[in-house]
Amino acid sequence: MRIDIISAQPNLLESPFNHSIVKRAKDKKLVEIHLHHLKDYALNQYGQIDDYQYGGGAGMVLMCEPIAKCIDQLLEERNYSDIIYLTPDGALFNQSMANQLSLSENIILLCGHYKGIDQRIRDLYITKEISIGSYVLSGGELAAAIVTDAIVRLIPGVLGNEESALTDSFQDELLAPPVYTRPAEFKGLKVPDVLLSGHFKNIEEWRMSESERLTKEKRPDLLK
Ligand code: ADE
Numbered sequence: 001m002r003i004d005i006i007s008a009q010p011n012l013l014e015s016p017f018n019h020s021i022v023k024r025a026k027d028k029k030l031v032e033i034h035l036h037h038l039k040d041y042a043l044n045q046y047g048q049i050d051d052y053q054y055g056g057g058a059g060m061v062l063m064c065e066p067i068a069k070c071i072d073q074l075l076e077e078r079n080y081s082d083i084i085y086l087t088p089d090g091a092l093f094n095q096s097m098a099n100q101l102s103l104s105e106n107i108i109l110l111c112g113h114y115k116g117i118d119q120r121i122r123d124l125y126i127t128k129e130i131s132i133g134s135y136v137l138s139g140g141e142l143a144a145a146i147v148t149d150a151i152v153r154l155i156p157g158v159l160g161n162e163e164s165a166l167t168d169s170f171q172d173e174l175l176a177p178p179v180y181t182r183p184a185e186f187k188g189l190k191v192p193d194v195l196l197s198g199h200f201k202n203i204e205e206w207r208m209s210e211s212e213r214l215t216k217e218k219r220p221d222l223l224k
Helices: 022-026 066-075 095-101 121-122 141-152 200-218
Strands: 001-009 033-039 051-052 060-062 082-092 108-110 128-131
Touching: 001 066, 001 141, 022 033, 022 141, 051 121, 066 108, 066 121, 082 141, 108 141, 141 200
Parallel strands: 001 033, 001 108, 082 108, 082 128
Antiparallel strands: 051 060
């Protein structure tokens, strides 16, 4: 899979992709992540990529030309199944969207900044709009990092068997059960006996009932 990320602040994205699971996926050549700096597609020698909004109002808007130039160049090189704009007014990101996107061959993620992007880019190029939550970030970069992380860990071969994504929270519309490691007792709190029993079937049943209990308690909306 290949993910191209277009951003006015690509430096914000360097750390999340150079550690842990995403780094491992890149090292194993299971994903390629390419960052594109909008400034490299600027309108003029001053590096202009944004301008005041028509009609007045606070905040700058990312201009059409630099974004279009960058996307057009990518589209000349290969096909993309989706060109996704990260925006607080997009569809709320969830596990089933991550599952679906992880099957893509090539996608583009476009990060907004300041007041956002010129509406005509949305009209002409964007195939999906994604929000990571009902709050406003300074830009789409952190949202792009989150979406990328959620997708990449689902690509077959990225996680080992022992850390399979199939047992994640949300994968079956349930929250994951509690987990414990050594010591067997900590500050008077004991690991549930069943987990020490070695009885595989009882352990599975306990995990399922804990998942159901926690989901009912914390996220009853998932059970509907
Ligand atoms: N850009 C700014 N806020 C955002 C959000 N909540 N989700 C996705 N992109 C954003």
